[in-house]
Amino acid sequence: MLTIADKTFTSRLFVGTGKFSSSDIMRQALEASECEMVTVALRRVELDDPGDDIMQAIGGGKFFFLPNTAGARDAVEAVRLARLARAAGGGNWLKLEVTPDPRTLLPDPVETLKAAEELVQDGFVVLPYINADPVLALRLQEVGAAAVMPLGAPIGTNRGLLTRPLLEIIIEQMEVPVVVDAGIGTPSQAAAAMEMGADAVLVNTAIAVAGDPVAMAAAFGQAVIAGRRAYKAGLGAIACRAAASSPQTGLEFLR
Amino acid sequence: MKIIVNGEERFLETEILVTDYVKSLDLDPETVVVEVDGRIITRQDYQSTLLLDGAEVELIRFIGGGQDADDCR
Amino acid sequence: MNNFSLPDFKQLRDMSRRADEAAVQQALRTNRPTLNDLAALLSPAAGRRITALAARSAEITRQRFGCAIQIYAPIYVSNYCINRCAYCGFSAGNRIKRRVLDIDEAAREAELLKGRGVNHILLVSGESPERAGVDYFVALAQRLRDHFAAISIEIQPLDEDEYAQLFAAGITSVAVYQETYDRELYPTLHLSGKKRDYDYRLATPQRAAAAGMREVGIGALLGLSDWRAEGMALGMHLAWLRHQFWRTALTVSFPRLQPAAGGFTALQQVGERQLSQLLFALRIFDHDVGLLISTREEARYRDGMLGLGPTRYSAGSCTAPGGYSDEQEATEQFEVDDHRSVDEVCAVIRQRGLEPVRKDWDAGFQMAASA
Numbered sequence A: 001m002l003t004i005a006d007k008t009f010t011s012r013l014f015v016g017t018g019k020f021s022s023s024d025i026m027r028q029a030l031e032a033s034e035c036e037m038v039t040v041a042l043r044r045v046e047l048d049d050p051g052d053d054i055m056q057a058i059g060g061g062k063f064f065f066l067p068n069t070a071g072a073r074d075a076v077e078a079v080r081l082a083r084l085a086r087a088a089g090g091g092n093w094l095k096l097e098v099t100p101d102p103r104t105l106l107p108d109p110v111e112t113l114k115a116a117e118e119l120v121q122d123g124f125v126v127l128p129y130i131n132a133d134p135v136l137a138l139r140l141q142e143v144g145a146a147a148v149m150p151l152g153a154p155i156g157t158n159r160g161l162l163t164r165p166l167l168e169i170i171i172e173q174m175e176v177p178v179v180v181d182a183g184i185g186t187p188s189q190a191a192a193a194m195e196m197g198a199d200a201v202l203v204n205t206a207i208a209v210a211g212d213p214v215a216m217a218a219a220f221g222q223a224v225i226a227g228r229r230a231y232k233a234g235l236g237a238i239a240c241r242a243a244a245s246s247p248q249t250g251l252e253f254l255r
Numbered sequence B: 001m002k003i004i005v006n007g008e009e010r011f012l013e014t015e016i017l018v019t020d021y022v023k024s025l026d027l028d029p030e031t032v033v034v035e036v037d038g039r040i041i042t043r044q045d046y047q048s049t050l051l052l053d054g055a056e057v058e059l060i061r062f063i064g065g066g067q068d069a070d071d072c073r
Numbered sequence C: 001m002n003n004f005s006l007p008d009f010k011q012l013r014d015m016s017r018r019a020d021e022a023a024v025q026q027a028l029r030t031n032r033p034t035l036n037d038l039a040a041l042l043s044p045a046a047g048r049r050i051t052a053l054a055a056r057s058a059e060i061t062r063q064r065f066g067c068a069i070q071i072y073a074p075i076y077v078s079n080y081c082i083n084r085c086a087y088c089g090f091s092a093g094n095r096i097k098r099r100v101l102d103i104d105e106a107a108r109e110a111e112l113l114k115g116r117g118v119n120h121i122l123l124v125s126g127e128s129p130e131r132a133g134v135d136y137f138v139a140l141a142q143r144l145r146d147h148f149a150a151i152s153i154e155i156q157p158l159d160e161d162e163y164a165q166l167f168a169a170g171i172t173s174v175a176v177y178q179e180t181y182d183r184e185l186y187p188t189l190h191l192s193g194k195k196r197d198y199d200y201r202l203a204t205p206q207r208a209a210a211a212g213m214r215e216v217g218i219g220a221l222l223g224l225s226d227w228r229a230e231g232m233a234l235g236m237h238l239a240w241l242r243h244q245f246w247r248t249a250l251t252v253s254f255p256r257l258q259p260a261a262g263g264f265t266a267l268q269q270v271g272e273r274q275l276s277q278l279l280f281a282l283r284i285f286d287h288d289v290g291l292l293i294s295t296r297e298e299a300r301y302r303d304g305m306l307g308l309g310p311t312r313y314s315a316g317s318c319t320a321p322g323g324y325s326d327e328q329e330a331t332e333q334f335e336v337d338d339h340r341s342v343d344e345v346c347a348v349i350r351q352r353g354l355e356p357v358r359k360d361w362d363a364g365f366q367m368a369a370s371a
């Protein structure tokens, strides 16, 4: 069971709801993945073409909604989006994203920390999206973040766990859950993150743009379960050390 | 009278309650947030808040969105 | 903040005896050891694999600390003490020659050490707030701060605001040993004085860390209670402090009971093999912890352990107040077993292909407490 703040989840896969070809496919994919937590964004209604209401497609309590602040470029914008999300019935949970650089969409650590502090004070359960920066993760934990969501690779690159050594440090040191976000392009990468001891992973694009999003969603669901099981089972370290059998370090001096 | 909705000018016959305006656009009042002149209108107040001439209105709701901001562009 | 607490000591004792060969293998392989792995490393089964422990410990130490061995020397500033600890030469009940150095005298000792190439000093005293209290150490730190890279203290436990004052004055780190984590044994050894309060002492490292100290040291006096269980307690204390105070560097010391005035004999025999196993186990459990070996140990042992896990050595030590200026001075806390000079110790370190480091910070840079 994954516990974040006061909620527990059976599934350790979070799924983003962007980029699906239709809300029907999205709903089927979410169901196939057996995820419980889904992220959603907030936008102005297109007045002339309101389109489908995501709440109609996947609302109704089946999934737990995690609104994000996608598009916010600084703390002020993020806080505003957060309050709108809460007013829109999104509850007080929030995936905090502050991405000032439209080219890379990398998160701004300074503004993220500022916004997190303010939002925690305001009663939000804050899950910040961050670069894989161990010290920033600790600072966020100190101001009351409920989890941290470090990236595995720059967004949209599908390159997996490029930040592995830093993720290892974050996973080892944090009290709050660690959700690996961004960069995971294949089920094997999701499994690898879970094997490392990540508490959960968030996947969106890799499912949404797959040839068969529903089948891919199921594959991710299974990969996350397999990775978690392997972690719990206690992986043997890659044993390339002969050290244990033939040490060069003599202990003859001992009395 | 004229109001600004999501940055666009809209013309209305008369002043109108928020709840009625939202319905007139075929939207579910339960799933949109309304901001009038920079203030969030809570759902209980939809029935009692009138849109007056010149009001600046934002209508916002959840859309699909994942891990990356560019999902939403 | 909540306080650090420990399971029952007997439970720790049992935990540290259970492991089999397979559990030891697993603990030697993993990169992220758990408390179960620590228990395995402290077990009798691991004792039979001590060379493997040494190799793993050496490997981690080299990875994390490179070739550096830090050097420090203690200055005993006072041997007055209000406590009666059954095992200690400074104990209030012992009729020994007492002395507290005044600031000038202490500064002279420091100068002598500086002249011998020591840049990190450890100010040590018995526990007597009247003779050597916070004001005394503040004055001394202000006098010394611009001349030393690091100034540590090993004195009576203080409150958080007092540590903050000392930090602002230039003290960089605090060492305070629980002596024994065995709650039942503790009162039978700490017969009177403030030190009888087990819990106040146990919470001392966290008060020092909360006050912003750069480094906090813990330890257990080996020879009092079951060393394997003390090892479990040390590991748990370390892990807890790491999580609560990530800004604070941590160290562990391994004082073994030595003959001292009062004639106390050890309750448990802790030989060199056991001491080494404990040290290796903690290194494998916590890759980043600083591990200290003092001149309580013989030169042969200290030299042999170079590169295998310890990261800091005292050198050229004298454990009596004023002892650097005058060899005849007041009674020592314990007998030193490595009598070599700082230069001699450094020469041996270099011979082993390691680098003695006398400086890694400047106490003079330190600003008023920020935590």
Ligand code: SF4
Pocket: C081, C082, C083, C084, C085, C088, C089, C090, C091, C092, C125, C126, C127, C195
């Ligand atoms: S161990 Fe410390 S407190 Fe106890 S008698 Fe010795 S100097 Fe005093």
